[in-house]
Amino acid sequence: MLKYDIVVIGGGPAGLAAAIEGKKNGVDNILVIERDRELGGILQQCIHNGFGLHVFKEELTGPEYAERFINELKEQGIQYKLDTMVLEITTDKKIRAINTKDGYIEIEAKAIVLAMGCRERTRGAINIPGTRPAGVFTAGTAQRFVNMEGYMVGKEVVILGSGDIGLIMARRMTLEGAKVHAVVELMPYSGGLTRNIVQCLDDFGIPLYLSHTVIEIKGKDRVEEVVIAQVDQDRKPIPGTEKTYKCDTLLLSVGLIPENELSINAGIQLDPITGGPVVKQSMETSIEGIFACGNVVHVHDLVDWVTEESRRAGKNAAKFVLGKLKTCNKPIKTIGENGIRYIVPQVVELENIEDKLTLMMRVDNIYHNAKLVVKDGDRIIKTIKRNHLAPGEMETVNLSLKELENFSGEQLKVTLEFGEVK
Secondary structure (H helix, E strand, O other): OEEEEEEEEOOOHHHHHHHHHHHHOOOOOEEEEOOOOOOOHHHHHOOOEEEOOOOOOOOEEHHHHHHHHHHHHHHOOOEEEOOOEEEEEOOOOEEEEEEOOOEEEEEEEEEEEEOOOEEEOOHHHHOOOEOOOEOEEEHHHHHHHHHHHOOOOOOEEEEEOOOHHHHHHHHHHHHOOOEEEEEEOOOOOOOOOHHHHHHHHHHHOOOEEOOEEEEEEEOOOEOOEEEEEEEOOOOOEOOOOOEEEEOOEEEEOOOEEEOOHHHHHHOOOEOOOOOOEOOEOOOEOOOOOEEEOHHHOOOOOOHHHHHHHHHHHHHHHHHHHOOOOOOOOOOEEEEEEOOEEEEEOOEEOHHHOOOEEEEEEEEOOOEEEEEEEEEEOOEEEEEEEEEEEOOOOOEEEEEEHHHHOOOOOOEEEEEEEEOOOO
């Protein structure tokens, strides 16, 4: 059996950052396991720019951003296995994996960092009526075909869902010579960043239909037509609002799901809202010594936030291995109220906060002129004014040790309050 101090599952931006930070904090015996043929994860197919503005203070493409961490991983001498599938992790931190070079492998770890990322919802998950022709792709699959494999997926395109990948692929397909007829969004607001709506749709004259959905796919061998319709408040199609587009391709950008089959089988507690593990601010899960970070915990809008969160996971995994992570007797639960959909971390241990506590959250609708109010019971700790809040954009609240020093309750609440924002 192979033995390592820290094993990181996933060699994308989260796993790379966690492994490097673990090494920097005194742990040398680290292994990264990646199921793809190369390190870098999803960033390798994200050839557009906009990455690294927070971490590196410059604008990079996805592969450029990944390359910086891959190079650092190699400079640090951190071991990694590619083309390796993890089959199972156990509560006593044993890992069973397989690849074509080593065959079946068993690995024993003192700490595990889960960094498996997320996957896309498919057509089957949203039950679109109609025939089942070729030409229906998830946006991420189309992105890989176009950017990495060199295949053009279609020429006449409709996109369902306005998540960031869908918006970016609207621009990408246009630049490759396709005609993108429309981006159709079920909700009354976009699920993507405002900058992507502007740069990927507005700049190319691509219409965005909010409160609309695809109600039928037509075609025998290949998609021939897609029918869309407006929906009511219950998200049911409104008769008489149908519109038909002749097209050969339908791209789906209908949500991302944290990749947590390994977590479920290991018995790790999951959050029903995020779909990822319940974590402490150290990024430790409900099983001692197993940490999680990145999109496997909750879907991020920027890779920069993934990196910051993963560095925290790697650092605390190292502290756990070295026996420096303190035992907490009075964990505090974080609660989102009145428009706050979820908060990560879900559990706070004051003893293990070094300089500040970072709370990441998403709202459940578009709000204007609001305040994020952080409370210890009924006592207000901090108030942050926001002119605009949207579900597609992550909100971050930082609390200093001084702001938390007199915390006395069992719940740390964040709520939205409304009024004039000056």
